[in-house]
Amino acid sequence: MAPGLPSAMERPHFIGIGGAGMSGIAKILAQRGAEVAGSDAKESETAEALRALGVTVHIGHAAGHLADDASCVVVSSAIRKDNPELARAAELGIPVVHRSDALAALMDGLRPIAVAGTHGKTTTTSMLAVSLTALGRTPSYAIGGDLDAPGSNALHGEGEIFVAEADESDRSFHKYAPEVAIVLNVELDHHANYASMEEIYESFETFAGRIVPGGTLVVNADHEGARELTRRVAGKVRTVTYGEAADADVRVLSVVPQGLKSEVTVVMDGAELTFTVSVPGRHYAHNAVAALAAGVALGVPAAELAPALAAYTGVKRxxxxxxxxxxxxxxxxxxxxxxxxxxxxxxxxxxxxxxxxxxxxxxxxxxxxxxxxxxxxxxxxxxxxxxxxxxxxxxxxxxxxxxxxxxxxxxxxxxxxxxxxxxxxxxxxxxxxxxxxxxxxxxxxxxxxxxxxxxxxxxxxx
CATH class of the missing domain: 3.90.190.20 (Mur ligase, C-terminal domain)
Structure with a gap:
């Protein structure tokens, strides 16, 4: 059973509620019983999907949109300091919470899988959410994109697993304490926040250090940046590597294109396993292998999870x-x-x-x-x-x-x-x-x- 609602989140106000990350957190809070409100720059299908859950969504940003009794104001790193609702929160003494802290609070008491990497996060998080749902595990999840309809980027599930996309762009993934973390790749990006690859490595090391005792880091064995991270955290956290490299713990033997699908064969714990990925491309096949390794690390049998991964048929964009x-x-x-x-x-x-x-x-x-x-x-x-x-x-x-x-x-x-x-x-x-x-x-x-x-x-x- 999922934990209850954090007291500070009983009446949250989201600035930029229509964003991919923000709307997901707002949706889960609404499904847990919070009185959620927020504002966004323009109308969208996501705003309508939130309203259908009882969320109050204002269009445009104005001080008057913020209710005096809001329990907190949730922001992302994209919100400018001169936002009128942010200024109003300061006047009223309402706490301001970064979206990463809000998401961390929602994961508290559950078994989180946090998916990180310069790219591939949304796809891999979605693969886990869809396959675990297909298996009846009823996970909660927060994804950076919609699965099949506006507002389908997040769900409050009754199960013990919470799958979340972990954003490195502003170091917000340092707030999470996952039982299993995935690092798909490590490359220099987000140049406004990172000045060098060394800063990137240090940031991912900090993320890996947040894994709870006894937890697992699933990391790409084919990507040099990820291999460097593996070297840096050696002896500090249990790691499971995946990929085509000869020394990978979960070794990809083949990825065979079949139209818009792929047939993937891996060796895992000494046994071969073949399964279908319902989207094209070698990189998506490797994302599926990362999802498989993470699910197994959390205790889901590989023989069940591998075929369930075929239920994922893509995410918007x-x-x-x-x-x-x-x-x-x-x-x-x-x-x-x-x-x-x-x-x-x-x-x-x-x-x-x-x-x-x-x-x-x-x-x-x-x-x-x-x-x-x-x-x-x-x-x-x-x-x-x-x-x-x-x-x-x-x-x-x-x-x-x-x-x-x-x-x-x-x-x-x-x-x-x-x-x-x-x-x-x-x-x-x-x-x-x-x-x-x-x-x-x-x-x-x-x-x-x-x-x-x-x-x-x-x-x-x-």
Missing amino acids: RLQLKGEAAGVQVIDSYAHHPTEMTADLEAMRAAGGDARILVVFQPHLFSRTQELGKEMGEALALADASVVLDIYPAREDPIPGVTSELIIEAARGAGADVTAVHDKDEVPAVVAGMTKPGDLVLTMGAGDVTDLGPRILERLVK
């Missing part, structure tokens, strides 16, 4: 098919880091056979583009043609001299066919003019490029 028109399939990808971009393009190449692949890429963050623009451009060279948009700023202010031209120059230097489009409204017509029946179009990036998929489909039928 992770190679999600948006539709088909005029013989062209449009697929949405959240990839915004070069490693993710490369992995998704390779997965589409393997699944699509001889199909031409066209990418509509929107860079995410000025700081990331400044540091990784060259690598982003090189990744785009894996596509047959690309359209590159202006940088999506998210929470950042512009950096002088940093534009999407850095990516375009690198892509062309790598031999890529790239078109720059500065007006997003022009993209559907541009793409329609580039495509022919049988092509695959990927809208790619962590910003609002996802909105272009339906518009491209509409333009293709004209």
